[in-house]
Amino acid sequence: MHDCEITGVDVRDVRFPTSRTLAGSDAMNEAPDYSAAYVILETDSDLTGHGMTFTIGRGTEIVVAAIHALAHLVRGRRIADVAADPRGFWRAVTGDSHLRWIGPEKGVIHLATAALVNAVWDLWAKAEGKPLWKLVVDMSPAQLVGCVDFRYMTDALTPEQAVEQLESRAAGKAQREAEIRREGFPAYATSVGWLGFTDEEVRRRCRAAVEEGWTHLKMKVGGDLDTDLRRASMIRREIGPERFLMMDANQVWEVDEAIAATRRLAEFEPWWMEEPTSPDDVLGHARIAREVAPIRIATGEHCHNRTMFKQLMQAGGLAVCQLDACRLGGVNEVLAVLLLAARFGIPVCPHAGGIGLSEYVQHLSLIDYISIGGELRDRVIEYIDELHEHFVAPAQIRNGRYVVPDTPGYSVEMLPESLEEYAFPDGAAWRASASGPVPAGAVRGR
Amino acid sequence: MHDCEITGVDVRDVRFPTSRTLAGSDAMNEAPDYSAAYVILETDSDLTGHGMTFTIGRGTEIVVAAIHALAHLVRGRRIADVAADPRGFWRAVTGDSHLRWIGPEKGVIHLATAALVNAVWDLWAKAEGKPLWKLVVDMSPAQLVGCVDFRYMTDALTPEQAVEQLESRAAGKAQREAEIRREGFPAYATSVGWLGFTDEEVRRRCRAAVEEGWTHLKMKVGGDLDTDLRRASMIRREIGPERFLMMDANQVWEVDEAIAATRRLAEFEPWWMEEPTSPDDVLGHARIAREVAPIRIATGEHCHNRTMFKQLMQAGGLAVCQLDACRLGGVNEVLAVLLLAARFGIPVCPHAGGIGLSEYVQHLSLIDYISIGGELRDRVIEYIDELHEHFVAPAQIRNGRYVVPDTPGYSVEMLPESLEEYAFPDGAAWRASASGPVPAGAVRGR
Numbered sequence: 001m002h003d004c005e006i007t008g009v010d011v012r013d014v015r016f017p018t019s020r021t022l023a024g025s026d027a028m029n030e031a032p033d034y035s036a037a038y039v040i041l042e043t044d045s046d047l048t049g050h051g052m053t054f055t056i057g058r059g060t061e062i063v064v065a066a067i068h069a070l071a072h073l074v075r076g077r078r079i080a081d082v083a084a085d086p087r088g089f090w091r092a093v094t095g096d097s098h099l100r101w102i103g104p105e106k107g108v109i110h111l112a113t114a115a116l117v118n119a120v121w122d123l124w125a126k127a128e129g130k131p132l133w134k135l136v137v138d139m140s141p142a143q144l145v146g147c148v149d150f151r152y153m154t155d156a157l158t159p160e161q162a163v164e165q166l167e168s169r170a171a172g173k174a175q176r177e178a179e180i181r182r183e184g185f186p187a188y189a190t191s192v193g194w195l196g197f198t199d200e201e202v203r204r205r206c207r208a209a210v211e212e213g214w215t216h217l218k219m220k221v222g223g224d225l226d227t228d229l230r231r232a233s234m235i236r237r238e239i240g241p242e243r244f245l246m247m248d249a250n251q252v253w254e255v256d257e258a259i260a261a262t263r264r265l266a267e268f269e270p271w272w273m274e275e276p277t278s279p280d281d282v283l284g285h286a287r288i289a290r291e292v293a294p295i296r297i298a299t300g301e302h303c304h305n306r307t308m309f310k311q312l313m314q315a316g317g318l319a320v321c322q323l324d325a326c327r328l329g330g331v332n333e334v335l336a337v338l339l340l341a342a343r344f345g346i347p348v349c350p351h352a353g354g355i356g357l358s359e360y361v362q363h364l365s366l367i368d369y370i371s372i373g374g375e376l377r378d379r380v381i382e383y384i385d386e387l388h389e390h391f392v393a394p395a396q397i398r399n400g401r402y403v404v405p406d407t408p409g410y411s412v413e414m415l416p417e418s419l420e421e422y423a424f425p426d427g428a429a430w431r432a433s434a435s436g437p438v439p440a441g442a443v444r445g446r
Numbered sequence: 447m448h449d450c451e452i453t454g455v456d457v458r459d460v461r462f463p464t465s466r467t468l469a470g471s472d473a474m475n476e477a478p479d480y481s482a483a484y485v486i487l488e489t490d491s492d493l494t495g496h497g498m499t500f501t502i503g504r505g506t507e508i509v510v511a512a513i514h515a516l517a518h519l520v521r522g523r524r525i526a527d528v529a530a531d532p533r534g535f536w537r538a539v540t541g542d543s544h545l546r547w548i549g550p551e552k553g554v555i556h557l558a559t560a561a562l563v564n565a566v567w568d569l570w571a572k573a574e575g576k577p578l579w580k581l582v583v584d585m586s587p588a589q590l591v592g593c594v595d596f597r598y599m600t601d602a603l604t605p606e607q608a609v610e611q612l613e614s615r616a617a618g619k620a621q622r623e624a625e626i627r628r629e630g631f632p633a634y635a636t637s638v639g640w641l642g643f644t645d646e647e648v649r650r651r652c653r654a655a656v657e658e659g660w661t662h663l664k665m666k667v668g669g670d671l672d673t674d675l676r677r678a679s680m681i682r683r684e685i686g687p688e689r690f691l692m693m694d695a696n697q698v699w700e701v702d703e704a705i706a707a708t709r710r711l712a713e714f715e716p717w718w719m720e721e722p723t724s725p726d727d728v729l730g731h732a733r734i735a736r737e738v739a740p741i742r743i744a745t746g747e748h749c750h751n752r753t754m755f756k757q758l759m760q761a762g763g764l765a766v767c768q769l770d771a772c773r774l775g776g777v778n779e780v781l782a783v784l785l786l787a788a789r790f791g792i793p794v795c796p797h798a799g800g801i802g803l804s805e806y807v808q809h810l811s812l813i814d815y816i817s818i819g820g821e822l823r824d825r826v827i828e829y830i831d832e833l834h835e836h837f838v839a840p841a842q843i844r845n846g847r848y849v850v851p852d853t854p855g856y857s858v859e860m861l862p863e864s865l866e867e868y869a870f871p872d873g874a875a876w877r878a879s880a881s882g883p884v885p886a887g888a889v890r891g892r
Contacts, residue, residue: 029543030543032543032547033544056544057544058544059555062508062554065508065511066508069507097474097475097477097502098502098504098505101475101478101502102554102557103553104697104725106552106553106726106750107548107552107553107554107556108512108549108553109505109554152700152701155700155730155733254597254598254601277598278597280750280753280754281598282757283757283760283761284753284757307727308726314729315729
């Protein structure tokens with residue numbers, strides 16, 4: 001390992017004016033500007049660590065302030081020390097009692113934790129010369145479990161049980177790694193059914209997606225129910241009965257509304273219903289799941305920590321785990337949730353879209369498949385064909401599958417010129433009038 | 447009503463160096479500096495609105511940044527418009543989709559929401575010339591219910607049910623108001639058993655509290671179990687068998703540890719066990735509650751919104767509701783939780799201590815008793831005799847009971863000289879060396 005010390009924490013506010021096109025519009029988020037609170041860890045070597053948290057515009061500056069507040073917990077650390085005790089490292093970063101108070105382990109301070117923790121993992125992986133997923137799958141069961149803080153988890157999973165679980169899947173690891181390198185990881189497309197799109201645009205995108213070979217497609221629901229039904233019918237006609245159609249309500253329904261709406265939409269055979277109500281409502285999800293079975297409930301992009309995922313799983317409130325790489329507190333806590341999902345036999349289909357999320361989560365699904373869950377059945381990673389051009393080593397899709405990344409690190413390093421152009425509020429993209437034309441390169445694929 | 451327009455939002459970072467004395471130390475928070483992200487609403491009249499969120503030191507600047515980000519949602523509003531549609535006002539302040547993303551309704555953005563929303567209510571109460579509690583108890587059932595956003599609540603309580611519930615308790619309102627003005631509201635003392643105190647200091651404080659007439663006292667637990675048992679035994683001896691002893695673990699236990707420890711501590715007859723594990727763990731609380739019955743589980747100071755309280759109540763996870771005036775999103779959401787608690791027949795004993803919390807919650811318990819819950823049985827408000835001297839109209843205790851406040855507003859207006867002296871980092875209290883002597887007036891009562 002190429003050891004180094006973290007000598008500085010550079011934090012950036014980077015925003016892309018996606019609201020000018022209504023890409024990304026859903027029932028809760030009508031006009032997001034995909035953004036990142038972005039971290040560069042400087043070191044005493046030629047390596048730098050890059051991490052980010054995905055945000056949707058205003059408020060990114062608050063996450064930036066939180067990263068500054070946490071920076072002292074990372075500055076001065078040697079990467080070899082992190083590697084020797086990754087659990088202790090995570091506990092230290094989340095354990096500052098003053099900063100914990102304004103969470104705890106949720107909201108802004110946890111989003112900021114994710115950006116920093118992920119930047120440290122990026123640096124660690126680069127120091128080992130491996131892509132992040134490979135760093136983790138090369139760990140022994142004990143080493144992997146040593147990355148996880150089991151606080152508030154032990155009533156569902158102890159460290160000893162986690163080691164056993166990993167050992168039971170150790171046999172096929174090399175074979176799974178070889179297979180997935182060859183085949184790529186299954187993906188699905190969300191870009192077909194944003195709420196802000198016209199019917200024509202939706203139809204056009206459906207046809208293009210089918211042509212590109214996508215088998216799993218997602219639409220947004222949660223507007224007016226009649227409109228949802230009409231659009232679902234249209235999309236189902238376009239994609240045919242054999243492809244999989246997922247639906248995403250983005251939290252807008254009450255528990256009883258979610259049950260009623262899902263039952264009405266059932267005729268279009270949703271492969272899952274996503275975020276039917278408040279992401280905090282474990283018991284609500286459990287009731288919805290019972291009452292709309294066999295339609296599966298998916299949630300997780302707003303599920304803020306392992307304690308919430310633990311309960312959703314204990315209560316039967318989710319059938320598909322859509323963890324987020326930077327809503328959870330970085331790689332360490334993601335590993336906790338992957339272990340829990342395997343314990344409960346729940347497939348993990350990470351949240352992507354936005355910016356940087358595809359780059360992140362391809363690593364997480366690989367870790368899950370090769371080392372933890374050990375299965376591909378019902379696993380797909382979200383994909384949206386937007387904003388990837390800003391990354392040094394962007395996620396790549398071939399035949400509707402993610403290509404296994406090979407570049408060392410965690411893949412969210414942005415191009416220096418993108419960091420500069422989209423810097424908020426002083427980058428070139430923002431100095432132009434907000435109502436002006438979309439800057440070149442801001443949104444692709446339309 | 448003295449209508450006015452909100453013309454400016456002034457935000458302050460105010461910190462008191464309480465860590466220099468270890469007052470406030472518990473199993474999770476070893477050295478807090480009681481602090482406030484403090485808001486002053488300027489208007490086109492001679493009225494100003496004051497609100498704050500309680501924090502414990504580092505990170506207050508992050509909440510300040512979040513208040514700045516939310517300020518545009520309040521600036522330019524007339525107080526008569528807020529009064530005409532308080533539910534719509536709250537929905538607007540919590541409904542900015544960009545800012546919602548970095549919560550939603552939790553952590554920093556929700557703490558900031560509370561400071562702002564409470565400042566608006568302070569202004570509204572002043573415009574009516576009434577203390578906050580009186581403004582609310584003078585509302586009709588429909589008006590009070592019109593303050594509440596029922597999103598994510600309707601599977602437990604609908605607006606119609608809430609109106610009915612309030613109407614059923616309307617008859618005794620005048621009598622309860624007269625009675626409580628005469629008698630004051632029952633309180634309990636937390637200052638006896640901070641973890642950082644020596645045995646002598648704890649004994650001295652127990653004796654003083656008994657002499658002052660306190661009947662309900664709280665100690666911190668969650669350190670080493672043998673130490674907890676020894677201290678519990680000592681405190682129980684000091685206060686005698688007839689007084690009520692509450693215990694507070696401040697989230698440090700795993701679910702199974704909490705059950706085991708509570709069973710061991712049972713011999714000292716805890717009146718409740720508070721925050722036994724993660725504040726997010728609804729199902730964990732429910733299991734602990736079942737397994738340690740009849741000892742009651744109390745929680746709420748870190749319970750971040752009505753959706754979490756709803757579930758804790760649905761699951762039987764809490765027997766005492768310790769809502770916090772600025773962890774929830776201000777008065778509107780507190781009213782939601784008071785309505786839920788009444789629905790489930792759960793007593794409300796708000797979280798206080800810190801700074802400003804006693805000033806806030808005295809109003810909330812009065813509203814609960816006079817208009818909503820309608821009962822005093824098992825209701826006590828926390829009280830700590832610290833930092834009240836910084837307020838224009840501080841909470842007052844007589845014979846172990848809160849005196850009903852009469853000054854118009856929500857009682858958290860601080861003295862201008864305190865705002866100046868404790869301004870962070872430039873106030874006089876902070877310009878002195880951090881290891882230097884405690885500034886005059888920083889901590890009382892030792």
